Each structure stands twice: as C-alpha cells, then as structure tokens.
Amino acid sequence: MKASVPVLGGAAVEVDLDVSNEVLSRLVAVPAFVDLYCDPGFPGFPPRETLDSLVVGAEAGGFGALLCSPRVEPIVDVPENLGRVEARGGVRLLNAAALTVGLGGVELTEMGLLARAGAVALSDGGVPHRDTAVLRNALEYAREFDLTVLLRPADADLDIVGVANDSAAAVRLGLRGNPAATEEIGVARALALCRATGATVHLTHLGTAVAVELLDRARREGLPISGSCAARSLLLCEDDLDDGAYDARYRLHPPLRSAADRAALVDGVRAGVLAVAADHQPRAPEEKDHEFERAVPGSAGLESAFAAAYTALGDLEATVRALAIMPREIIGLEVKTLAIIDPLGTTLPASAGGRHRADALAGRQLRGAVLGLSR
C-alpha cells in the first residue's frame, strides 16, 4: 500500500508499506544509516555471511551503505582485490582498502591506485599498528590522496593481553584482563600523529571515557579527526558479563569496558563528539560455541544498531546524526536512501526473524524499529 511518511526535518516521502494505519501514523523517514566498519568476513568465510545475507541484514537494519573492511580473503591490499559489487538492493557496498600490505603494518599499500579503483577510505581492518614510524609514513602518504584513514587505536602489545576489561569484573570472573590503557595509549598516539601529519583520521571501536575526552579536545583544537563507537557499547558494559555466565556473545574485542565508560560514550554521542557504527562482525555458531576465552570475538550488529543506539540515547535526532549524518561526513559520501523508522516499535535482535544469530544484544527488547529502506 502506498503511503506518505514524513521525513525527519523535511518534506514527506511516498513509500510502499504493508502496515496498519496506527503504525503508519507514527512512522518517520530518516537518512539511511552508513556503517563505518562492516566486517562481513567474506569472501573466504562462508559460514559467517554471504553477500545476500549481508544485504538482507543491512536493509532490515536501515543501512543504505556499508563501508566494508579490507579484512576479507583475499585481503583488499591491491586494486585487483577490490570488491566488484557496488550496490545490491538499496544498499551500497563501499570498500575500505588496506593501509598496509597484508594488514601487516610494515609496507604501505598502493593507496593512489586503490583510490583510483574505487576505495573510499583506508583501514587495516582493526589490526593495531606496532610500528609507529610506519603508521606515521602511512598517514603522510594517505593525506595527499585525501583518504580518511580508519584506525582502531590500540597499543599493539597490550591489545593481545586479556579477554575482558581489566577491572573488578574480570577479577570476579577469573578472566584475564585487558586494560583501558590499551586504547588510551592508542588514542593519544593517533592524535599526535594526526596533528603531526595533517592526515584525516577516524578512530574506530572507541570504548573508554578517556578516549572520548581526548577526542573531544582534539576536535576542539581543530584536528581533522573523528571517532565512533559500536552501537552495542552504548548499552552493554563489563557488568553484563556477570549475568551472562561466561556467555560467548559478550566475547568482543576490544572488550566491553566499565559502566562509567559506557556512560561517557553515551554522553559523547549525545554531544556530537562520537559517531556510531554497527560494527557488524557476524560469527558462525561454531565460532561462538566455546568457552569464553576461546570463542571468536565479535558480534553481528546491522539489525540491532539503530534500536540499540536509540534505546541508549532516547533521542531520534541524536541517533540519526550518529548513525547516518556523521558517517557521511567522515567518508565524504552522499547517500540519498532513506530508512523508515517506527520510533514506538520494538526490535528483538537475533530473534527468529533475524538473520544474524550471534548478536551480543540477543534476548533484549530494544526501543524503536526499522521497517526498511526507501529509495
């Protein structure tokens, strides 16, 4: 049935929807979301995701574009390996190319040729850089091609220590801890290199209060830097591990930080300091069916991202800014697709209708629902 839906802050749009008049009356259209670090793990990891399941998940989650990680098989570190599919359904598939060959942090990739072949950003797929001199060179080199460099800020040596936030919760549960300093050192280093090189940097997977504070200060200083957190980290924190009985769906990397960190992330998003990503990292059931430490870290996120952020923020405009507007600015992208939102609906991640079972938010009832995309 054709119906008219108001666009947030604009005119109305005609959509084809099969919903009751009551639901229809509360719908709103918003700019479709853009995932800044979608890590579908294909080709090469068929049990996790296929192109079809990825697109279905993105449409269900209101995502009009996905910036796909180069961490696929083969790694997108030469132009020949760039994804050939540019769009499927209403979803644009964008490529972040590798910053260093093999994501190894040693040799620079052919960033110019990669950009010419269609890469819209650079990233080492969340692999932290051990060699700061290489990272500095990579930023110097990337700057001249006007490509945003996505970095997961982390000290490479601390990053491999522990599986849960290094705190009282980890001690209680007897899990090896990973300190917040892992990220704090990474952020401080990234800011210093951003200032030194002038490269445009986007910090991914932020999870600590210190990171938000440092990022806020750097942005006020005028540095070309931005940052984001995963939508789930606005709702979850290390305390959820207590209830989960070592539930592997909370096995995430970087790990869930403290309640105070979570609150700082929410404040940061509300203040416009942070963008929000779905941080979609689907995992096959057999990858999660392990004791906590041995389970593969990661969680699906496309279908729950909007509702998670909206539930945590309680503000539709802030949610749309963080998931749709800021990501467009960060990668300099125009996406005209709209997402149709029911602010009073509910989302049940990884429920029977969901495609992605391994979602850290599975079992929760979240506020707000996405009805689909409109072109």
Place this chain on the structure above:
Amino acid sequence: MPRAEIEALISTAARMRQVGERRIKKVPTLRGRLVVSLFFENSTRTRTSFELAAKRLSADTLSFNVSTSSTAKGETLMDTARNIHAMQPDCIVIRHASAGAPALLARSFPFSVINAGDGINEHPSQALLDMLTMSDHWGALDGRTVAIVGDVQHSRVARSNIFGLATMGARVVVAGPGTMCRRELAALPVTRRHTIDEVVGEADAIMMLRIQRERLGKAMLPSAREYAAFYGLDLDRLQRARPEVLVMHPGPINRGVEIGAEVADGGRSVILDQVTNGIAVRMALLYHLLGREGPVDEG
C-alpha cells in the same frame, strides 16, 4: 652561496667547458696542486666528474675509497682527515653520509673542502651544474619555474637546487608522495604540490629525482607502478608540459619508474648535457678555490 658567487661560477664553468671541446683537453692551471677525493658513499659520476675536472686542470689527484681505507677499520672522520692533511693536499672533495661532515673538515683544516654530497643535506656542485644547464637555455633564471618531483625530503640534489634557484630568482615547485614531500618543506622557499600532474603544466624545467629502489616496497613508497602512475614523467604527461620545457635528472635514472625511456632519450631531455656541464662546473669550483693566482691558460 650569494648570487654573485653563483653567477661567477656559472660564467667560469661556461668558459671551462671549452677546454673539453679541444683536442687536448687539459690546461696547466692547477699544476702541482693536490686534490684528494674522499668518498664515504658510493658514487661513480660525481667522483669521476671531480677527478676528470682536476685532471683537466693538471692537478694531481688522489682517490680514497672507503671500503679499502682505514675508516672501514673504525678510524674516525677526523683521524682520516688528519692523515690526509699530513699528505699536504690543497683541496679535499668529500662525500659523506652525515650532514655537516664537509663543514666539520672545513673549519678544522687549512685545505679547501668541496662538498660532493653530505647525507640528505646538500649537493652544491650538482645544483650548480643544473643551473648552468638551465642558464645555457634561458640566460637569466629570474622568473622561471622549476618543478622538482620525487623524494624531495631525502634529496640533497633537491635541497641544493631549492636554495640555489631561490637565490637566482627562480620559483621552485615540488611534488611527490606525502612521505617524501612532507608539510615541513614549507620551511624552504618552495610551493608544495602532490602529483606530477599538478606541476607539469607550469614548469619551465622539470627535474625528476631518482627513486632509490631500496625505498620501494618499504614504508616510504608502495610500488614502482604506483610511483609511475602518480609521480612519473611519461610521454603523455610531457605533452601537457610547455613546449620548450627542459627535462632534467641527476642520474642514474630508473627507466619506467620516475621517467619514461622515451622521455629520458627524447628531444626535451638535457640529462646528458647535465653530465657534460658537471665536469665544467667542477673545474670552475676548483679554479675558484685553488687557481685564482693566475689566469686560465688559453693554450
């Protein structure tokens, strides 16, 4: 180096070039003077160019090769120089990996010192021969635009040219990868751009710098094909340059990387003129330092 000195050297070099055009390519100006070349880094063309220049002026020459000298056994630069000083040289031509090594010798010893390249700092005789080559075509360098493309950050050739050309009233535009053309170059009298396409149209001369193959595939430069795609001078790009543009290269060239073979060998290339002028400029340098007592023998 002040403008008057550069002008004097260029003008002397132009006269010295005539010596090489004679049947007997030798004048007695520096007879009985000792010129020692002390090369701590590999060099073929600069070392032979200096030695040939000294020989054409009838100086005695002595060449120290670092691999066979006592430096390889741990002798310091100052001790090496003291030993050479004991041989009573009039001039030392030095190439060294450390910036300031020639300056150290110059202030420590009475002999003349010529810098034949010190680290990534300077290579003044190369800049002089480049300016002589430009001057052959243009006369005065004032108001000309020279594009220097490549590893400007680590090129002593680029740096000496930047200083020299600025002194002579030319405008220098540099281009190259971000790792080799950092923002800090703003401290020098240059306009910084990125790809060769951004400079090729405005230049009266395009100076291509040699890409050191050892930098390829390292964290400085991804690959030869990426370099050629964004910073290399090929025929297609040359066609977008000014018709009278000079194509220069300090050598040795990497054909197909920073410069296409058809460009290096083409009608706009003055690369081999640079080599010829190198000998003349080095003769002029030796003459100005050692031979001012008498006029150049015209015989």
